[in-house]
Amino acid sequence: MKILIVEDEAGLRDSIEAYFTGADSVCETAPDFAVALTKVGMYRYDCIILDLSLPHGNGLDIVKYLKKNQHNDGILIISAKNSLDDRLTGLDLGADDYLTKPFHLSELKSRVAAIVRRKTFNGNNMLQYNEIGIDLTAKTVTVHGYPIKFTRKEYSLLLYFIANKGKVVSKNAIAEHLWGDNIDVADNFDFIYSHIKNIRKKLVEAGGNDYIQAAYGMGYKFAGA
Amino acid sequence: MKLLNKYNRVNIAVTIATMLVTGIIYYYAISHILTNRIDKDLELEEQEIFNYVSLNHALPEVYESNHQQITFMPLGNQQVERRFVDTVYKEIDENDLEAGRALISIVKVKGQNYRILVTQSKVETEYLIKIIFQITIVVIFVLLVLLTVLNRFILKSIWQPFYSVLAQLRGFSVADKVTINSTPSGIDEFNELDQAVTAMAGRVKHDYQNLKAFTENASHELMTPVSVINSKLDTLLQTDTYTDKQSKLLNDIYGTMARLTRLNKSMLLLTKIENGVIGADEQVDIRAIIEESLYQQEELIHGKNINLVTTLEDKQLKTSKLLMEVLLNNLISNAIRHNYPGGEIAITLNATQITIANTGKNIFDITEVLKRFHKSTDSEGIGLGLTICKQICDNYGFTLQYNLIDERHVFSVGF
Numbered sequence: 001m002k003i004l005i006v007e008d009e010a011g012l013r014d015s016i017e018a019y020f021t022g023a024d025s026v027c028e029t030a031p032d033f034a035v036a037l038t039k040v041g042m043y044r045y046d047c048i049i050l051d052l053s054l055p056h057g058n059g060l061d062i063v064k065y066l067k068k069n070q071h072n073d074g075i076l077i078i079s080a081k082n083s084l085d086d087r088l089t090g091l092d093l094g095a096d097d098y099l100t101k102p103f104h105l106s107e108l109k110s111r112v113a114a115i116v117r118r119k120t121f122n123g124n125n126m127l128q129y130n131e132i133g134i135d136l137t138a139k140t141v142t143v144h145g146y147p148i149k150f151t152r153k154e155y156s157l158l159l160y161f162i163a164n165k166g167k168v169v170s171k172n173a174i175a176e177h178l179w180g181d182n183i184d185v186a187d188n189f190d191f192i193y194s195h196i197k198n199i200r201k202k203l204v205e206a207g208g209n210d211y212i213q214a215a216y217g218m219g220y221k222f223a224g225a
Numbered sequence: 226m227k228l229l230n231k232y233n234r235v236n237i238a239v240t241i242a243t244m245l246v247t248g249i250i251y252y253y254a255i256s257h258i259l260t261n262r263i264d265k266d267l268e269l270e271e272q273e274i275f276n277y278v279s280l281n282h283a284l285p286e287v288y289e290s291n292h293q294q295i296t297f298m299p300l301g302n303q304q305v306e307r308r309f310v311d312t313v314y315k316e317i318d319e320n321d322l323e324a325g326r327a328l329i330s331i332v333k334v335k336g337q338n339y340r341i342l343v344t345q346s347k348v349e350t351e352y353l354i355k356i357i358f359q360i361t362i363v364v365i366f367v368l369l370v371l372l373t374v375l376n377r378f379i380l381k382s383i384w385q386p387f388y389s390v391l392a393q394l395r396g397f398s399v400a401d402k403v404t405i406n407s408t409p410s411g412i413d414e415f416n417e418l419d420q421a422v423t424a425m426a427g428r429v430k431h432d433y434q435n436l437k438a439f440t441e442n443a444s445h446e447l448m449t450p451v452s453v454i455n456s457k458l459d460t461l462l463q464t465d466t467y468t469d470k471q472s473k474l475l476n477d478i479y480g481t482m483a484r485l486t487r488l489n490k491s492m493l494l495l496t497k498i499e500n501g502v503i504g505a506d507e508q509v510d511i512r513a514i515i516e517e518s519l520y521q522q523e524e525l526i527h528g529k530n531i532n533l534v535t536t537l538e539d540k541q542l543k544t545s546k547l548l549m550e551v552l553l554n555n556l557i558s559n560a561i562r563h564n565y566p567g568g569e570i571a572i573t574l575n576a577t578q579i580t581i582a583n584t585g586k587n588i589f590d591i592t593e594v595l596k597r598f599h600k601s602t603d604s605e606g607i608g609l610g611l612t613i614c615k616q617i618c619d620n621y622g623f624t625l626q627y628n629l630i631d632e633r634h635v636f637s638v639g640f
Contacts, residue, residue: 009453011453011456011457012449012452012456015453015456015457015459015460016456018460019456019459019463080448080449080452081445101448101449101451101452102448102451102452102454102455102456102482102486103452103455104455104459105456105459105460106459152520168462168463170458170459170462171476171479172479172480172482172483173459176483179521179522180554188524188525190528191524191525191528216466216467216471216472217469217472217473217476218467218472218476
């Protein structure tokens with residue numbers, strides 16, 4: 001997975017790069033508009049993480065450039081502007097998703113993974129992770145080919161963990177992913193535990209591995225195989 | 226009391242007093258002039274008598290005409306002082322006594338003194354005075370009527386610009402988009418007032434806009450460092466193993482960052498709603514939003530063992546989906562958060578309104594609760610939830626009401 005991070009804030013850019021760089025991903029970065037435009041002109045990426053307010057230019061122009069040249073790179077806009085207009089303009093222009101700052105890196109990774117999955121969609125919209133199979137269209141889960149009944153939240157959480165496999169995901173990030181950011185997350189911490197307990201139980205009972213581990217009381221980790 | 230009435234009252238009182246005083250002065254002046262004229266007539270008559278006597282050495286015939294009587298009375302050696310007197314006058318063929326004026330004088334005929342009494346009726350004079358008095362009364366009355374009419378119609382139209390400025394001031398709100406329009410008039414004072422008010426309103430609005438822009442910019446600018454801290458925390462989490470103490474600290478930082486983020490987002494949202502930047506032109510399925518919100522929060526409802534009763538009819542509304550979600554999420558999560566274990570929540574949706582009734586721990590004062598950053602002591606929230614709800618309702622034409630019915634907190638939103 002090849003990713004371009006266009007972000008002028010060095011601290012954020014470095015964190016994203018560090019979080020995304022791994023066994024299956026290569027990251028490149030662009031600190032301003034000119035570098036970003038040069039890079040998208042020369043290379044193709046599976047996904048471009050694009051900040052809108054850049055020095056010397058507007059991120060939306062990069063989206064326009066990509067669409068004009070019929071480049072099919074996935075585009076995820078990250079912006080501090082939560083204005084609906086920006087969001088709609090971005091999506092209208094052909095961006096795949098929009099994430100408002102601040103966000104958790106795990107949320108960003110799960111969104112990028114979803115975009116890349118959609119881009120490389122080839123007939124069967126199936127995600128296979130070892131013995132776990134996920135039908136992204138029907139939103140069903142199988143273990144060793146046998147279907148398991150997952151609730152909506154459990155299904156969403158499983159996808160989230162697989163996208164962030166090998167990473168510790170904080171309880172805050174999980175709560176915000178499941179309940180949205182306009183609900184007070186602290187109220188929901190206890191319920192994260194029960195959702196995760198259910199997922200583990202269902203996977204193990206169906207003969208799968210127990211992938212999810214608690215991490216120092218701060219979060220959970222989906223252990224990479 | 227209206228300035229106009231006060232002014233008129235004084236005006237009318239002064240006018241009537243002046244009219245009365247002038248009437249009295251007029252009465253005496255006229256009466257004096259007329260008496261003078263009668264006295265002249267009487268003197269003329271006396272002179273005629275003297276002329277007659279000096280010519281004929283005899284008293285003239287006593288005659289009576291034209292409201293005038295002359296009588297002679299022999300006096301012998303007695304003298305009488307010549308003087309004018311007010312007396313009564315009796316017409317010969319009538320019995321009525323009229324007011325009269327008489328001249329008493331003395332004439333000497335053939336060594337004999339005679340008293341002359343010339344009397345003249347003052348009936349015409351009195352009649353004149355009566356007419357003058359009546360005219361005065363009529364003029365006073367006409368003036369009163371005129372002033373009242375002036376008050377009602379003409380003056381009211383003169384004051385119109387003042388009232389229109391006042392009405393605009395009354396309807397003025399800094400948060401509104403409506404500005405105060407200039408109402409020019411032909412009156413300098415009102416023009417000055419109008420200009421002052423228009424300028425003041427413009428200045429207030431401008432300052433308020435600046436303040437809002439500052440809040441929005443500040444919240445925006447805060448988002449960048451917050452996202453950096455957030456991402457650094459996420460990265461820190463991956464680096465090593467942690468002791469219990471360290472993870473407790475990290476958890477606290479995470480929690481605080483989440484709060485800071487939500488506070489900031491709420492402030493931004495509030496500013497955006499106030500500015501009316503969020504368009505409201507989608508067809509929104511209210512029932513679906515409620516059901517989704519309840520699904521989102523089902524763990525909390527079950528966790529508190531809350532008995533949930535819903536009666537939801539289908540309702541479509543042309544508004545902003547985002548804001549409807551915020552509004553209903555806030556109201557529903559409040560109903561859960563401020564409930565006690567084993568309590569109740571009843572949600573009803575029909576064509577005209579949605580009501581959310583919940584059992585709750587505290588009795589509260591709704592006006593206090595609607596203030597910014599108000600929260601109950603045991604609340605985990607940031608104290609902007611209901612303020613946002615109120616603002617959404619105000620800006621998008623819904624009514625937000627709160628009642629305490631049968632010890633249940635009932636919030637209703639009327640469409």
